[in-house]
Amino acid sequence: MPDSSPSFAVRGSTDEVEEGVAFAPKFDAEGLVTCVATDARSGAVLMVAHMNAQALQQTIATGEAWYFSRSRRALWRKGESSGHVQRVVEMRVDCDQDAVVIRVEQAGPGACHTGRRSCFYRAVPLGKAPDGKLMMEFRDAEKAFDPSAIYGKS
Amino acid sequence: MPDSSPSFAVRGSTDEVEEGVAFAPKFDAEGLVTCVATDARSGAVLMVAHMNAQALQQTIATGEAWYFSRSRRALWRKGESSGHVQRVVEMRVDCDQDAVVIRVEQAGPGACHTGRRSCFYRAVPLGKAPDGKLMMEFRDAEKAFDPSAIYGKS
Numbered sequence: 129m130p131d132s133s134p135s136f137a138v139r140g141s142t143d144e145v146e147e148g149v150a151f152a153p154k155f156d157a158e159g160l161v162t163c164v165a166t167d168a169r170s171g172a173v174l175m176v177a178h179m180n181a182q183a184l185q186q187t188i189a190t191g192e193a194w195y196f197s198r199s200r201r202a203l204w205r206k207g208e209s210s211g212h213v214q215r216v217v218e219m220r221v222d223c224d225q226d227a228v229v230i231r232v233e234q235a236g237p238g239a240c241h242t243g244r245r246s247c248f249y250r251a252v253p254l255g256k257a258p259d260g261k262l263m264m265e266f267r268d269a270e271k272a273f274d275p276s277a278i279y280g281k282s
Numbered sequence: 283m284p285d286s287s288p289s290f291a292v293r294g295s296t297d298e299v300e301e302g303v304a305f306a307p308k309f310d311a312e313g314l315v316t317c318v319a320t321d322a323r324s325g326a327v328l329m330v331a332h333m334n335a336q337a338l339q340q341t342i343a344t345g346e347a348w349y350f351s352r353s354r355r356a357l358w359r360k361g362e363s364s365g366h367v368q369r370v371v372e373m374r375v376d377c378d379q380d381a382v383v384i385r386v387e388q389a390g391p392g393a394c395h396t397g398r399r400s401c402f403y404r405a406v407p408l409g410k411a412p413d414g415k416l417m418m419e420f421r422d423a424e425k426a427f428d429p430s431a432i433y434g435k436s
Contacts, residue, residue, distance in 0.1 A: 135414040135416070151406050188408055189410050218405055218408075221418070227401075240376075240377055251373065254345050254370060256288070260287055260289040262289070263305075
């Protein structure tokens with residue numbers, strides 16, 4: 129990494145982690161933190177993904193969202209194939225520093241590879257179902273773009 | 283589990299998982315899905331935590347947030363010790379069904395055990411730092427309650 133790569137602090141005591149100003153992310157057994165991307169304008173949750181140390185450093189250094197794909201085991205610049213990049217307006221970390229929230233300006237019509245604005249386009253019913261079956265409802269699920277035109281037919 | 287416990291569907295094809303109405307959560311190697319809790323009024327992200335199958339079923343059946351603590355390896359009813367329970371207004375699942383967002387009415391002054399409204403009370407600076415050091419800034423970090431009065435001194 130170049131000299132100016134953002135570097136992480138060594139994790140100290142619980143008080144230092146929770147009440148300090150040194151960024152000391154807690155990576156899980158797979159070397160990942162959870163990242164929640166929200167729309168900077170509407171506040172809506174667009175997607176939940178993961179970042180390894182390199183994705184986190186690239187995101188901080190460039191101000192654009194980079195993730196780590198658990199299925200492909202690869203660093204991934206959001207929008208690399210679709211053009212739907214995310215410009216990061218603000219990054220926040222939580223108390224124990226194992227999750228970050230990024231507020232983003234989403235380029236293009238949507239964040240989800242299915243063509244929706246957000247990945248969270250279905251609601252799970254609440255309350256005890258008489259037969260135990262959980263049938264979801266689509267909400268805010270209009271397609272904002274045609275994924276086959278962006279990613280090619282699969 | 284009683285007969286009326288919500289049950290999950292068997293995961294089918296990618297198209298069924300992404301475009302279907304059957305709730306078929308994808309648990310990771312540890313048996314967990316990621317849960318993002320947002321404030322039903324403000325839309326702010328309050329916390330990020332995890333749910334195992336039982337926590338997810340309890341949350342759906344009771345309409346109150348239950349989580350699984352990775353550090354304590356235990357099912358955990360949010361607000362059990364603090365009284366700061368979360369009533370779930372809506373639950374949504376993402377495209378590949380490995381993360382849920384719950385919109386909650388947060389009882390009491392805050393969701394974070396440090397005494398804040400939200401766990402995300404520090405901003406990570408963006409852009410290349412000349413010396414690579416990342417010093418965070420506190421934002422919306424006022425204490426909403428005294429954690430030592432709620433949880434006891436540690």
